[in-house]
Amino acid sequence: MKITIVGAGYVGLVSAACFAELGNHVVCVDRDAGRVERLRKAEVPIFEPGLGELITKNLAAGRITFTTDMKAGVRHADILFIAVGTPPAGDSSADISQVLAVAGEIGEHLSRFLVIVDKSTVPVGTADRVRETVLNALRQRGSKSGAARRLPDFAVVSNPEFLKEGAAVEDFMRPDRVVIGVSDDPSGRKAEALMRQAYAPFNRNRERLIVMDVKSAELTKYAANALLATKISFMNDMANLADALGADIEKVRQGIGSDRRIGYDFIYAGLGYGGSCFPKDVAAICHTARESGERLRVVEAVRSVNASQKQRFVERIAEHFGGSLEGREIALWGLTFKPATDDVREAPSRYIVRRLIALGASIRAHDPQVQSIEQLMPGESVARLGQRIRFVSDPMQAVRGADALVIATEWKVYRSPDFAALRKSLKKPVIFDGRNLFDPADMKRLGFHYQGVGRRAA
Numbered sequence: 001m002k003i004t005i006v007g008a009g010y011v012g013l014v015s016a017a018c019f020a021e022l023g024n025h026v027v028c029v030d031r032d033a034g035r036v037e038r039l040r041k042a043e044v045p046i047f048e049p050g051l052g053e054l055i056t057k058n059l060a061a062g063r064i065t066f067t068t069d070m071k072a073g074v075r076h077a078d079i080l081f082i083a084v085g086t087p088p089a090g091d092s093s094a095d096i097s098q099v100l101a102v103a104g105e106i107g108e109h110l111s112r113f114l115v116i117v118d119k120s121t122v123p124v125g126t127a128d129r130v131r132e133t134v135l136n137a138l139r140q141r142g143s144k145s146g147a148a149r150r151l152p153d154f155a156v157v158s159n160p161e162f163l164k165e166g167a168a169v170e171d172f173m174r175p176d177r178v179v180i181g182v183s184d185d186p187s188g189r190k191a192e193a194l195m196r197q198a199y200a201p202f203n204r205n206r207e208r209l210i211v212m213d214v215k216s217a218e219l220t221k222y223a224a225n226a227l228l229a230t231k232i233s234f235m236n237d238m239a240n241l242a243d244a245l246g247a248d249i250e251k252v253r254q255g256i257g258s259d260r261r262i263g264y265d266f267i268y269a270g271l272g273y274g275g276s277c278f279p280k281d282v283a284a285i286c287h288t289a290r291e292s293g294e295r296l297r298v299v300e301a302v303r304s305v306n307a308s309q310k311q312r313f314v315e316r317i318a319e320h321f322g323g324s325l326e327g328r329e330i331a332l333w334g335l336t337f338k339p340a341t342d343d344v345r346e347a348p349s350r351y352i353v354r355r356l357i358a359l360g361a362s363i364r365a366h367d368p369q370v371q372s373i374e375q376l377m378p379g380e381s382v383a384r385l386g387q388r389i390r391f392v393s394d395p396m397q398a399v400r401g402a403d404a405l406v407i408a409t410e411w412k413v414y415r416s417p418d419f420a421a422l423r424k425s426l427k428k429p430v431i432f433d434g435r436n437l438f439d440p441a442d443m444k445r446l447g448f449h450y451q452g453v454g455r456r457a458a
C-alpha cells in the first residue's frame with residue numbers, strides 16, 4: 001500500500017520503518033529539514049533498538065523515503081498517519097496545534113480519497129477538529145480557484161499507538177491489539193476496509209483489530225495510560241506504607257503479582273513514572289474530565305503520588321547526610337526515564353539532579369545514552385547546573401571517591417556490578433536505589449548501607 005507518515009519522531013519513525021518492512025511504500029514527512037537530511041543518510045536521530053537496521057534496509061530497498069514536502073506526502077498516500085507531538089499546554093491539556101497544522105496542510109493538497117489517521121495521542125473530539133480543519137482548507141482552496149468543484153472525499157480515523165519506547169519495533173510488529181475508531185458512514189466504512197488491509201500482516205496469528213467509534217478509540221488510549229500510571233502510583237503508595245510498617249514491597253509485589261487478575265507488569269515500586277507520555281496524558285485526561293464537568297478522582301491522586309515519590313527519595317538521601325549535601329560528591333547511575341531509550345522527557349533523574357545540586361552536592365553521572373547536561377535538559381538554561389555535574393563514560397568511574405551512589409534508571413549494565421570493587425571505590429559504601437535492583441539482605445552482607453524504595457534500609 002502507499003502510506004505516508006507525518007512526524008519522524010519515536011512513533012512516526014517506528015511506524016514508517018515497520019510498514020516499509022512489510023512491503024508498503026512509505027513516505028515519511030517531517031518539518032525538521034536537518035532531521036530529514038540525516039534520515040536520508042540512514043542516520044537515525046533517536047535511539048530505539050532495531051530501528052536503525054530497519055531504516056537502513058528499507059532505504060536501500062527504496063520502500064521508505066524522507067521529505068519535508070507535505071504536498072508529496074499527501075499526493076502519495078492511500079493512508080496518511082499523523083504522528084506529530086501533542087505536548088502539554090500550560091493548563092495541562094494536550095496541545096494539538098501540531099496535529100491541526102498538519103490537518104490544514106492536508107486540506108491544501110488533498111486531491112483524491114484519503115484516510116487521515118490520528119496516531120498521535122489526542123483528546124476526545126480531536127478527529128472532529130481535524131475533519132473541520134481539512135474541510136476549511138479545502139473550502140478556501142475552492143473559493144480561491146473560483147470554480148464550483150466537488151471537494152475530494154476523506155475520512156478521519158483514530159488509531160492510537162500503544163508502543164513502548166525501548167521495545168517499540170517489537171511492540172509495533174507484534175501488537176497486543178490495534179484499536180481503530182471509524183465513523184459509521186460510507187467514508188468511514190471505506191476507511192475501515194483500508195485500515196484492515198494495512199494491518200492485515202499484523203493479524204496472521206490472531207485477529208488483533210478492535211474496531212469502534214472514533215471517540216471511544218480516542219478515550220481508549222488515555223484510559224490505558226491512566227490505568228498503567230495508576231498501577232505504578234498504587235504500588236508507590238503501598239511502598240511508602242511498607243516502609244513505615246517495616247515490610248518489603250518487593251515481597252508484596254511477588255505476593256500480589258502472582259494473582260493473574262493483577263499480574264506482574266507495572267507494579268514495581270520506584271521513582272514514579274516519567275517519559276513523554278504518562279505525565280502529559282494523565283494530566284490531559286484529568287483536564288478533559290474537568291472540562292466535561294466530571295472529576296477523575298483516582299487519576300488525580302495518581303498524579304499527586306507520582307509527584308511526591310521522587311521528592312521523598314531525595315529527602316531520604318538528604319536525611320542520611322544530616323539535611324545538607326554541601327561538599328558531597330554523589331555518583332548517579334541512569335538518567336533516561338527508563339532503560340533502552342535516549343528519551344529524557346520528564347525523567348525523574350532531572351528532578352533528582354536539580355535537587356541534589358540545590359542541596360549542595362556535586363554529581364558524577366553515567367548513562368549509556370545521555371552524556372551532557374544539554375542532552376539531559378534540552379532547551380533549559382543549564383550553565384550553573386553544568387558546573388556541578390560531570391558525565392563519565394564508565395559506571396565505575398562515576399563512583400570513585402563518591403559519598404554515595406544513587407540509581408535512577410534500571411539499565412541492564414547496572415544490574416550485576418562488581419560489588420567488591422564498588423565498595424572499595426565509594427568513599428562510604430552507601431547506595432540509594434530508586435529502582436530496587438538489589439536485595440537489601442545481600443547488600444548488608446556485602447557491607448553496604450543500602451536504601452531501596454519500600455524496603456527496610458540494610
Ligand SMILES: NC(=O)c1ccc[n+]([C@@H]2O[C@H](COP(=O)([O-])OP(=O)(O)OC[C@H]3O[C@@H](n4cnc5c(N)ncnc54)[C@H](O)[C@@H]3O)[C@@H](O)[C@H]2O)c1
Pocket residue numbers: 006007008009010011012029030031032035083084085086098101102119120121122161162163164165276277
Ligand atoms: N513516544 C512514545 O512512546 C509514544 C507512544 C505512544 C503514543 N505517543 C504519541 O505519539 C505522538 C508523537 O510522539 P513522539 O514521541 O513520536 O513525538 P516526537 O516529538 O518524537 O516526534 C514528533 C515529530 O513530529 C514532527 N512535526 C511536528 N509538527 C510537524 C508538522 N507540522 N509537519 C511535519 N512534522 C512535524 C517533529 O519535527 C518531530 O520530529 C504524541 O502524541 C505522543 O503522545 C508517543
